[in-house]
Amino acid sequence: MAGRGVPAIANGAATAADWMSAASFISMAGLISFMGYDGAVYLMGWTGGYVLLALLLAPYLRKYGKYTVPDFIGDRYYSHTARAVAAIATIFISLTYVAGQMRGVGIVFSRFLQVDIATGVIIGVAVVAFFAVLGGMKGITWTQVAQYTVLIIAYLIPAIAIANILTGNPVPQLAFTFSDLVARLNQIQVDLGFTEYTKPFQGKPMIDILAITLALMVGTAGLPHVIIRFYTVPDVRSARYSAGWALLFIALLYTTAPAVAAFARYNLISTLHGKSLEEVRQIDWVAKWEKTKLLAFVDKDGDGKVTVAPGRAFALKGGKPDFNTPDEKSKNEVHIDNDIIVLSTPEVAKLSPFVIALVAAGGLAAALSTAAGLLLAMSSAISHDIYYRIFRPTATEAQRLLAGRIVILLAVILAGYFGVNPPGFVAQVVAFAFGLAAASLFPAILLGIFDKRMNREGAIAGILVGLIFTATMIGMMRAPQIFGAPAPVIPNLWGISAEGIGVVGMILNFVVAYVVSRITPPPPEHIQHLVEDIRIPKRAGQAAEH
Amino acid sequence: MSNLEGYWKANTSLIRNLLIIWALVSYVFGILLVEPLNSIRLGGLPLGFWFAQQGSIYVFVVLIFYYAWKMDQLDRQYGVHE
Numbered sequence: 111m112a113g114r115g116v117p118a119i120a121n122g123a124a125t126a127a128d129w130m131s132a133a134s135f136i137s138m139a140g141l142i143s144f145m146g147y148d149g150a151v152y153l154m155g156w157t158g159g160y161v162l163l164a165l166l167l168a169p170y171l172r173k174y175g176k177y178t179v180p181d182f183i184g185d186r187y188y189s190h191t192a193r194a195v196a197a198i199a200t201i202f203i204s205l206t207y208v209a210g211q212m213r214g215v216g217i218v219f220s221r222f223l224q225v226d227i228a229t230g231v232i233i234g235v236a237v238v239a240f241f242a243v244l245g246g247m248k249g250i251t252w253t254q255v256a257q258y259t260v261l262i263i264a265y266l267i268p269a270i271a272i273a274n275i276l277t278g279n280p281v282p283q284l285a286f287t288f289s290d291l292v293a294r295l296n297q298i299q300v301d302l303g304f305t306e307y308t309k310p311f312q313g314k315p316m317i318d319i320l321a322i323t324l325a326l327m328v329g330t331a332g333l334p335h336v337i338i339r340f341y342t343v344p345d346v347r348s349a350r351y352s353a354g355w356a357l358l359f360i361a362l363l364y365t366t367a368p369a370v371a372a373f374a375r376y377n378l379i380s381t382l383h384g385k386s387l388e389e390v391r392q393i394d395w396v397a398k399w400e401k402t403k404l405l406a407f408v409d410k411d412g413d414g415k416v417t418v419a420p421g422r423a424f425a426l427k428g429g430k431p432d433f434n435t436p437d438e439k440s441k442n443e444v445h446i447d448n449d450i451i452v453l454s455t456p457e458v459a460k461l462s463p464f465v466i467a468l469v470a471a472g473g474l475a476a477a478l479s480t481a482a483g484l485l486l487a488m489s490s491a492i493s494h495d496i497y498y499r500i501f502r503p504t505a506t507e508a509q510r511l512l513a514g515r516i517v518i519l520l521a522v523i524l525a526g527y528f529g530v531n532p533p534g535f536v537a538q539v540v541a542f543a544f545g546l547a548a549a550s551l552f553p554a555i556l557l558g559i560f561d562k563r564m565n566r567e568g569a570i571a572g573i574l575v576g577l578i579f580t581a582t583m584i585g586m587m588r589a590p591q592i593f594g595a596p597a598p599v600i601p602n603l604w605g606i607s608a609e610g611i612g613v614v615g616m617i618l619n620f621v622v623a624y625v626v627s628r629i630t631p632p633p634p635e636h637i638q639h640l641v642e643d644i645r646i647p648k649r650a651g652q653a654a655e656h
Numbered sequence: 657m658s659n660l661e662g663y664w665k666a667n668t669s670l671i672r673n674l675l676i677i678w679a680l681v682s683y684v685f686g687i688l689l690v691e692p693l694n695s696i697r698l699g700g701l702p703l704g705f706w707f708a709q710q711g712s713i714y715v716f717v718v719l720i721f722y723y724a725w726k727m728d729q730l731d732r733q734y735g736v737h738e
Contacts, residue, residue, distance in 0.1 A: 142709075147690070150708035154682045157713045161678050164720040165671045169727075287710065288699035308705040310690045319687055345738045347731070350724035357720055361713050368709040560668075645664055646736040 122355020132214020159330025264472025321610025329544025545612025568627025
């Protein structure tokens with residue numbers, strides 16, 4: 111054990127860097143800012159999953175010690191079909207997730223190169239493809255520890271500065287909790303015709319909040335590129351502690367984000383509302399963001415002043431704002447894309463250009479490091495699990511490498527397409543990946559460890575039902591954004607939206623897997639021994655010592 | 657073998673207890689009971705809102721470290737540590 115692997119704390123920081131993506135860094139605070147209380151789904155959802163990971167999956171997968179998630183599923187369910195289904199699920203999940211990253215990268219490039227968002231995404235695709243195909247992105251742990259450091263500093267500096275300016279308390283979490291800022295924000299919101307910022311269930315009903323939170327938690331625990339990190343620690347004990355450190359490092363950003371969200375909203379409203387359009391357009395960051403079309407104004411009442419109010423500034427066309435058609439149902443005259451909240455916060459708070467550049471670098475680091483991890487998970491699913499393990503066990507190292515690179519290239523291009531035509535905001539795109547992971551991989555892994563009787567037939571049936579159900583429902587609920595349909599086929603299921611539907615898929619998976627496994631033959635003897643073995647930390651070879 | 661069964665039983669009941677706390681701070685305090693809890697204030701925030709956007713996350717971190725620490729003891733007690 112000595113000299114092997116890295117300390118749990120370093121692996122924790124590396125996991126945090128790998129995991130916190132463009133969605134966490136760029137999108138999340140913006141979404142919360144817009145959603146108020148309802149934004150808690152992302153906060154609880156993307157942290158609570160680590161509890162499931164630490165208690166239910168990581169220690170056992172570490173004990174098993176293979177390289178990929180499809181490897182575990184293929185071996186545990188003694189089946190190439192199970193391996194292939196798990197590999198396809200991995201590809202599907204990672205591709206959805208990586209599309210969210212491309213959009214994040216595109217937003218950063220579009221702002222700082224002063225181009226429109228589509229061009230920004232294409233530049234992002236080119237950069238990612240270049241690095242991935244060269245094979246230069248395979249991060250080692252200490253590089254990722256450094257990435258975490260950049261990322262968290264870039265996030266905390268503007269948060270601390272704004273907390274200090276607005277409340278006189280530099281610790282964002284304390285400023286958020288103990289100052290009267292949120293109370294003041296509540297009052298401003300009510301004055302402008304919004305509901306209170308802290309009022310729950312304004313955008314989504316309670317059942318949807320429950321479903322989305324659970325889908326995100328379970329999905330986090332089922333994400334292949336997150337699980338892979340726990341194979342790199344030296345032993346089972348480190349896998350447990352490593353999950354704790356990872357969540358501690360993640361929590362540093364995740365408890366800051368809701369503070370940034372409230373501060374940014376307060377700041378934006380007070381900077382824009384009631385000012386003359388001319389005056390507002392002279393502000394440097396307003397002019398620059400307006401060029402990206404992520405910030406736009408329309409003077410509906412012709413008074414030359416900006417009005418912030420509930421509702422849309424522009425009518426929607428195909429799920430996107432149509433800048434030629436003001437939405438006359440609302441008095442709101444400002445369109446603010448949620449994704450610019452974090453990136454513009456240092457500018458709104460008048461911090462130095464160095465900090466502004468640092469935040470952009472942090473966002474880019476977050477997006478690129480996560481994209482790298484996802485592309486690796488995807489290419490290993492195809493080149494290792496499908497191509498090598500199933501079709502060509504005789505393939506040479508070079509052939510497998512080539513297959514992996516072709517996959518990465520295709521995946522980046524496809525992801526770029528979805529980045530330009532996104533089915534939602536970055537964090538929502540990513541949320542679909544979680545729903546799919548929750549409905550497919552998580553139940554199969556969990557049952558593989560905790561239910562000795564679970565067999566091949568049950569697991570495969572469960573994964574297929576969960577995956578197909580969830581993908582179909584998301585496709586129907588998001589038909590306008592994905593297929594350009596005029597309206598969703600169904601808007602929601604019992605109040606559960608596309609983001610939370612993975613929970614229903616997961617329940618179906620569990621039920622189908624249980625029923626099918628009980629009416630088909632039990633798994634072979636050696637598989638039952640395998641399950642007994644992964645349940646204890648001690649390795650088989652060590653038994654003789656006692 | 658009964659030794660290992662005892663270990664597994666102790667492990668699963670620890671997991672169950674910790675997951676009850678996990679669900680309590682997030683789903684119960686942060687979502688189901690958020691409205692009644694919001695009539696209580698913690699500093700400048702309504703308590704239910706605080707659980708949803710701050711408190712639950714702190715509890716999650718503590719839960720994982722507690723589990724890791726407790727499992728260290730169980731591993732030794734049953735002699736299954738590496």
